[in-house]
Amino acid sequence: MSHLQELMQSLRTFEKENFKNCMSLVIKNHEPQEIIDQIFTPGLDETRNRYYQGEIAIPELLLSMQLLMDLLSHLDIKQVGRKRGDNKIVLGVIEGDPHDLGKNIIKRMYECYGFQVYDLGKNVFINNFAEKVRETKSDIVGISTMMSTTVSKVSQAIELIKRENSSVNVIVGGAFITAAVAEDIGADGYAESAAVVIEETDKILSKTK
Amino acid sequence: MASVIDFTISLDISDILRSLGYANAEKSSHETMHKIEEIENEFSNRFQCRSIYRIVDFSLKNNIELLTKTGCIESPKIVSLSQKAKRLLIGLVTLYNFDKTECDDLLYGYILHGIGTAAIGKAVDLLLNRVELETGLHTSLPFSPGYCDWDMTSGQEFILDSVDPSVINVNVVPQSFIMLPVHTISFVSLMGTEEMDRNPCHFCNMKKCHTRRR
Numbered sequence: 001m002s003h004l005q006e007l008m009q010s011l012r013t014f015e016k017e018n019f020k021n022c023m024s025l026v027i028k029n030h031e032p033q034e035i036i037d038q039i040f041t042p043g044l045d046e047t048r049n050r051y052y053q054g055e056i057a058i059p060e061l062l063l064s065m066q067l068l069m070d071l072l073s074h075l076d077i078k079q080v081g082r083k084r085g086d087n088k089i090v091l092g093v094i095e096g097d098p099h100d101l102g103k104n105i106i107k108r109m110y111e112c113y114g115f116q117v118y119d120l121g122k123n124v125f126i127n128n129f130a131e132k133v134r135e136t137k138s139d140i141v142g143i144s145t146m147m148s149t150t151v152s153k154v155s156q157a158i159e160l161i162k163r164e165n166s167s168v169n170v171i172v173g174g175a176f177i178t179a180a181v182a183e184d185i186g187a188d189g190y191a192e193s194a195a196v197v198i199e200e201t202d203k204i205l206s207k208t209k
Numbered sequence: 210m211a212s213v214i215d216f217t218i219s220l221d222i223s224d225i226l227r228s229l230g231y232a233n234a235e236k237s238s239h240e241t242m243h244k245i246e247e248i249e250n251e252f253s254n255r256f257q258c259r260s261i262y263r264i265v266d267f268s269l270k271n272n273i274e275l276l277t278k279t280g281c282i283e284s285p286k287i288v289s290l291s292q293k294a295k296r297l298l299i300g301l302v303t304l305y306n307f308d309k310t311e312c313d314d315l316l317y318g319y320i321l322h323g324i325g326t327a328a329i330g331k332a333v334d335l336l337l338n339r340v341e342l343e344t345g346l347h348t349s350l351p352f353s354p355g356y357c358d359w360d361m362t363s364g365q366e367f368i369l370d371s372v373d374p375s376v377i378n379v380n381v382v383p384q385s386f387i388m389l390p391v392h393t394i395s396f397v398s399l400m401g402t403e404e405m406d407r408n409p410c411h412f413c414n415m416k417k418c419h420t421r422r423r
Contacts, residue, residue, distance in 0.1 A: 013238075014238035014240055014241075015239070015240075016240050051366060055239065057229065057230045057231050057308075058230050059229055059230075059237065059238070059316055059319060059320060060237070060238050060241065060318060061242075062315050062316040062319055063238060063240055063241065064317055065315075066315065066316055096355075096361060096384075096385060096386075097355075098385070098387040098391075101318075101319065101322055104315060104318075105315070108315055121386050123387065135312050147355040147356065148355070148356065148357065148358065149358075149359070149360050149361045149362075150355070150361070152268065160350070195396075198390075206326070208288040
């Protein structure tokens with residue numbers, strides 16, 4: 001088995017120590033672009049798909065992303081082509097909601113896929129989203145809420161963002177948000193989970209390009 | 210008058226795994242199990258919870274509001290369930306000596322949060338079981354402000370006007386009503402002579418949720 005195959009295998013079986021050992025050998029013997037094309041991108045896609053299929057749970061999804069980000073941090077990023085290096089996204093949990101765990105997982109997913117993420121944290125006042133978009137010239141805003149009673153605040157934040165810049169897209173998610181609710185409150189997209197957030201974001205971005 | 214009760218919670222691995230989302234066929238990795246063990250050992254699998262609660266009488270107004278001496282609950286869901294109930298328990302439960310400063314290790318943070326959630330959930334169950342034994346009444350599922358159709362702001366105001374959070378060292382952030390320590394639950398539970406549904410999934414529309422109970 002080659003070092004590349006062994007690295008991929010240890011990612012699949014979540015063997016952290018083995019992954020780190022193989023990683024050193026792979027970095028020494030392979031070009032960064034080859035590592036991205038043969039390990040990072042397929043590894044990330046495969047892990048995300050396994051989570052989507054219910055084969056693995058969130059801790060293993062997080063562990064895989066952690067290992068892959070560790071791998072990426074050892075590569076000279078300037079030498080490798082990242083698909084979405086220019087996409088900027090503002091993320092936050094809406095005002096009144098302290099639940100940021102889901103948002104943190106989504107943030108890690110975006111980072112893995114090369115998005116530039118501006119994380120506003122939790123309990124974010126509605127005007128802060130629009131302000132951050134203005135400041136960073138971001139393409140997209142991700143808003144989450146885990147509570148039913150804060151959905152109206154999400155709607156107000158979307159209205160404010162769109163009023164300032166109608167070309168900015170907003171993607172929403174959270175326990176009480178469905179595709180129908182997302183459409184109803186004026187969002188451009190809805191992500192049911194971390195497994196689909198990248199596809200949904202790509203779908204929105206492709207419509208606007 | 211409000212009562213204060215302390216609980217020391219020990220968790221089974223099944224409680225923790227369920228809280229982390231291993232509800233179906235997924236298997237946890239060695240790394241996940243190692244981190245769970247690490248956190249359990251740190252606390253010697255003894256999680257300290259403190260609760261304050263009060264049991265009050267209530268009346269219904271126009272079938273849309275539930276009124277007590279300290280305020281009212283506007284929630285059609287809670288009001289509809291209250292038809293079978295005789296009294297209302299208003300409670301606050303907190304897990305103390307547990308919160309950590311934010312760490313970069315998202316996996317560790319997720320597992321820590323999952324363990325905290327499992328512990329606090331178990332503490333609420335223990336409190337309700339104890340109250341059932343003491344009063345001879347059945348309790349409903351605990352309802353927290355912000356969930357179902359109960360507005361968070363007015364719900365938190367209602368609970369915090371009924372039980373004093375400072376008695377159990379819980380601080381409430383003004384405006385947002387975020388409670389510290391983070392693992393703190395404010396809730397009400399209806400109490401009646403008939404058994405009530407305690408499965409939270411029966412009140413939730415997320416049919417594909419990974420923690421959904423059968």
